[in-house]
Amino acid sequence: MTTPRLGIAYVPTHAPETLRRLATTAEEAGLDDLWVWEDCFKQSGLASAAAALAWTDRLRVGIGLMPAPLRSTAVTAMEVATLARTFPGRLVPGVGHGVQDWMGQAGVRVASPLTLLREHTTALRRLLAGEEVTTSGRYVTLDRVRLDWPPTEPVPLWLGGVGPRSLALAGELGDGLILANALTPDDVRGAVEAARDGGAGEGFDVHATLIAATGPHAQDRVDREVPLWGREPGQGVGAAGDAQALATAVGALADAGATAVAIQPTADEPDVEGFVRFLGREVAPLLSAR
Structure with a gap:
């Protein structure tokens, strides 16, 4: 069984000034x-x-995700x-449709989010590869755009979605x-x-x-x-208990195909930094021993 990467989700309901301590504690x-979020209208991912x-x-x-x-x-x-x-090697950018109500509030909602995400992702990948890009799509138009300073090594580009067409x-x-x-x-x-x-093949990553x-x-x-977050208790969402209970829940997601799992603390978590230490020192070793 593959051991998933274990992380912490920085939920943007926390004030931006709390991020530094959380990041250093996680390390x-x-x-x-x-994992940081870009929820409107809270924080920039x-x-x-x-x-x-x-x-x-x-x-x-x-x-x-970054909303296209x-x-x-x-x-x-x-x-x-x-x-x-x-x-280098430490950033995983993710792009998605964005929550459509929020996109409407911001004045950027489009008629076909799927078309936009396809055009945005295709052009973004080419630019990050150092190519000169000219394209005229329904939403993305570029005229001989090339980065002066493209990445020195390939950057993984992940996508997010919910519906079957977005997942595909x-x-x-x-x-x-x-x-x-x-x-x-x-x-x-x-x-x-x-x-x-x-078309996802070998080496395709899944974050849960x-x-x-x-x-x-x-x-x-x-x-x-x-x-x-739109679900009811008792449906098998979330995990509660000691280190073994959390490790078992993370393992179940890994067995379902997740290669990376971020733990999201509850909004009423009284000691987020202590919770992060608990994950690293007690839960992570149990995952490695699976």
Whole structure:
């Protein structure tokens, strides 16, 4: 059985000034990854990733997800390339449709999110590869654009989505798939199959998020958290209990196809840094011993 990468999800309901301590604690605790979000209208995923990368030396930082409607393809390429050159091998950029209601609020909602994501991803990948790109699509238009400072090594580009066509597109165009945060192992298994239908092959990565809590009243806290993300308690979403309980839940997601799992603390977690240390020192060794 493959041991998944274990990380922590930095939920943007926390104030930006809390990120530094969380990132450095995650690295000190031995976690593999830190995942930052770009939810409207809370925090910039790229700005958060840049800060976390600068404050750490080893930690891999993923962005899940940058909404394609919000971001110019050329500017996204410039920003990703800058971080990839400055912190080689440690950045995982992810792109997606964005929440459509939020895109409407921002005035950037499009008629065909799938078309936009295809055009954006295709052009972005070519730019990051150092190519000169000219394209005139329905949404993405570039005229002889080439980065002066493309990444010095390939940058993995992951896609996110929910519906079957989006999952298939991730399998077709992405190096990995970023899934929503309130899924069961069966949900993950189905999403992986949809990505494979789109063409995902060997080496395709899948990122899942696990809502989790430990300590007193852990199950009650998870049961209160899960409905905030569109699911009901008792449906197999989330994990509560000791290190073994969390390791078992992470292992179930890995067995369903996840290659990386980020733990999302509940909103009422009283000691986020202590929780991060618990993950690195108690849960991670159990995963390695599977």
